Amino acid sequence: MLTEAAYLLDQAGIKTMIYNHQLCLIEPPAWSFSVKSISDWKNGYHPECASCAVAERCGGFFTSAKYKASKHIKAIA
Ligand code: SF4
Numbered sequence: 001m002l003t004e005a006a007y008l009l010d011q012a013g014i015k016t017m018i019y020n021h022q023l024c025l026i027e028p029p030a031w032s033f034s035v036k037s038i039s040d041w042k043n044g045y046h047p048e049c050a051s052c053a054v055a056e057r058c059g060g061f062f063t064s065a066k067y068k069a070s071k072h073i074k075a076i077a
Contacts, residue, residue, distance in 0.1 A: 003030040
């Protein structure tokens with residue numbers, strides 16, 4: 001649904017960006033819309049992220065939300 005919405009907006013000429021989202025929770029076709037936007041000082045990663053191949057381009061998490069994360073966070077090989 002998010003992927004379709006992003007492409008729909010993009011094709012309509014609307015600058016489309018997905019902010020503050022973890023790549024493993026969105027479909028790879030939507031990754032090109034994902035923006036790494038959390039400031040370094042408040043950006044953190046889940047322990048699962050240590051072995052993730054796309055951590056460099058993933059938005060990660062707000063450190064203030066470290067006690068809450070989706071159970072679907074999964075490192076990408
Ligand atoms: S495992 Fe972590 S670094 Fe990898 S996509 Fe998910 S949230 Fe991002």
